[in-house]
Amino acid sequence: MAYQAVLDARREAEKNQGVVREAVKLGLQMKREAEARNTASTYDDGAKTDIDAVTQFAIVMREKLAKSRLRGRGGWNDKGQCSQEHLSKLLREHVEKGDPVDVANLAMMLHQRGETIASSMVPQLGGSPEDLRNTLCAVLEIFGIEGADKVLKYVLAHRGINAFDGKPVTIAT
Secondary structure (H helix, E strand, O other): OHHHHHHHHHHHHHHOHHHHHHHHHHHHHHHHHHHHHHHHOOOOHHHHHHHHHHHHHHHHHHHHHHHHHHOOOOOOOOOOOOOHHHHHHHHHHHHHHOOHHHHHHHHHHHHHOOOOOOOOOOOOOOOOHHHHHHHHHHHHHHHHHHHHHHHHHHHHHHHOOOOOOOOOOOOOO
16 A cells, blocks of 8 residues: 555656656755754854845745746756847846846846856847847948948957957957
């Protein structure tokens, strides 16, 4: 009888592997958070306040990420699907929107990928195809076809190499 219960439980777990894995991860995370709170009690009031604030903020971040996943969002960890430039652009946009949780989640994504916030001063080639199209359209609109060549060379120079022959670029001004 007990053996059958184990088999039934195993079959049920196999049916819901994703749910089980998420539950285990959440349980481990909650355990770490509880340990952090217990550890915090050995610190002074300032350190305890910091640890409690980070723990509570992480919970809110996790909840917001879960809601986004339910709406079909994801892929931030795949550099082929989501560029550093795109995440950096979203981060800047969310700073302007004023939601610190979104800003923190986007900063976390860049951090976990081992990346920094990409510069917004120079148009970034190699972002999403839509970003590249928008950049090139803006260059053509502002400088016309004659100036576009010079601007493209300038952008490539600031990336450090000439895309045509792989050598450093110098721009005549």
